[in-house]
Amino acid sequence: MGGESTFDLDAVDWRILAELQEDARVSYAELGRRVGLGATAATERVRRLVDNGVIKGFRAEIDLERVGYGVLAVVRLRHPSGNYRKLHAELERTTEILQCHHVTGKDCFVLFVAARTMRHLERLTGRIATLGSIATSVVYSSPLPSRVITAPTD
Amino acid sequence: MGGESTFDLDAVDWRILAELQEDARVSYAELGRRVGLGATAATERVRRLVDNGVIKGFRAEIDLERVGYGVLAVVRLRHPSGNYRKLHAELERTTEILQCHHVTGKDCFVLFVAARTMRHLERLTGRIATLGSIATSVVYSSPLPSRVITAPTD
DNA sequence: ACGCTATGCCGCAAAACCCGCGCCGAGCAG
DNA sequence: CTGCTCGGCGCGGGTTTTGCGGCATAGCGT
Numbered sequence: 001m002g003g004e005s006t007f008d009l010d011a012v013d014w015r016i017l018a019e020l021q022e023d024a025r026v027s028y029a030e031l032g033r034r035v036g037l038g039a040t041a042a043t044e045r046v047r048r049l050v051d052n053g054v055i056k057g058f059r060a061e062i063d064l065e066r067v068g069y070g071v072l073a074v075v076r077l078r079h080p081s082g083n084y085r086k087l088h089a090e091l092e093r094t095t096e097i098l099q100c101h102h103v104t105g106k107d108c109f110v111l112f113v114a115a116r117t118m119r120h121l122e123r124l125t126g127r128i129a130t131l132g133s134i135a136t137s138v139v140y141s142s143p144l145p146s147r148v149i150t151a152p153t154d
Numbered sequence: 155m156g157g158e159s160t161f162d163l164d165a166v167d168w169r170i171l172a173e174l175q176e177d178a179r180v181s182y183a184e185l186g187r188r189v190g191l192g193a194t195a196a197t198e199r200v201r202r203l204v205d206n207g208v209i210k211g212f213r214a215e216i217d218l219e220r221v222g223y224g225v226l227a228v229v230r231l232r233h234p235s236g237n238y239r240k241l242h243a244e245l246e247r248t249t250e251i252l253q254c255h256h257v258t259g260k261d262c263f264v265l266f267v268a269a270r271t272m273r274h275l276e277r278l279t280g281r282i283a284t285l286g287s288i289a290t291s292v293v294y295s296s297p298l299p300s301r302v303i304t305a306p307t308d
Numbered sequence: 309a310c311g312c313t314a315t316g317c318c319g320c321a322a323a324a325c326c327c328g329c330g331c332c333g334a335g336c337a338g
Numbered sequence: 339c340t341g342c343t344c345g346g347c348g349c350g351g352g353t354t355t356t357g358c359g360g361c362a363t364a365g366c367g368t
């Protein structure tokens with residue numbers, strides 16, 4: 001249990017996932033109505049999807065700009081291999097770091113950073129730069145901020 | 155209404171945002187209980203946050219690996235300026251592209267791409283490479299896949 | 309074919325929840 | 339003090355949730 005194997009989803013499961021990605025607060029009764037199931041069956045499907053780790057959680061999506069984070073940046077960090085310790089500490093301490101991915105290539109880590117102002121971003125990147133050399137790209141806009149995941153079409 | 159101004163949030167609003175980022179399906183009654191409000195007041199707060207665009211939506215978070223997308227990659231695209239048309243068409247057509255950000259620097263766009271296999275990724279990056287020169291980094295793991303947004307601490 | 313079991317969905321009833329209503333108290337201007 | 343607004347509360351009827359039992363279908367060994 002809880003490994004990293006894939007899980008078999010039928011067409012109804014995928015419709016449920018689509019609905020819940022669009023509106024995670026829809027009632028089970030309404031959800032069932034939309035996918036052609038009763039409320040009980042829909043509830044059971046969702047419970048199984050959560051238990052099997054297909055659905056990792058239900059999250060409110062926040063508008064960064066509206067809450068005072070006007071600047072979003074992608075920071076690529078060339079981290080001297082070895083002490084992940086300092087990086088982990090930095091990730092824990094710095095709530096402005098929204099995402100961190102360990103990737104192939106000479107840019108070992110890719111971070112997303114939210115800042116209130118350019119001055120704020122300057123301070124944050126300064127801190128990150130103590131871990132290794134960095135390249136910072138400020139986001140102008142996001143033509144596709146996030147997409148709902150659909151079934152692989154073979 | 156609906157511009158891009160910031161919105162004033164008090165401490166209770168931030169606690170509500172924190173709760174809804176952790177579990178977007180919590181009932182209004184329970185939410186009120188957790189932040190020290192009645193159900194009605196909590197409902198009203200959330201309604202205002204949604205109406206003012208602070209909350210952009212409620213989304214189920216899917217485990218890409220569990221649904222068959224075992225490979226995640228960051229693709230940096232140097233797009234010849236001008237015809238956004240082709241890029242937009244590619245973004246619409248290709249459901250495997252999960253995010254696209256327009257950024258400063260010589261890597262004009264940063265994309266997140268989900269693929270079933272390396273072969274699948276090869277095909278996808280091949281398509282994207284028709285738009286401009288690309289640099290692809292495959293994600294090993296994500297030490298911080300996504301963080302809940304908190305109040306700027308000045 | 310037959311019985312057996314497992315699975316997935318439905319119906320039902322009690323408890324919880326949602327939502328629109330009116331009311332209350334604090335803060336504030338005149 | 340009076341009148342006003344704003345945010346929160348309580349309340350009642352309609353809806354949803356949730357646990358339980360029942361039913362139909364599929365798979366399987368004999």
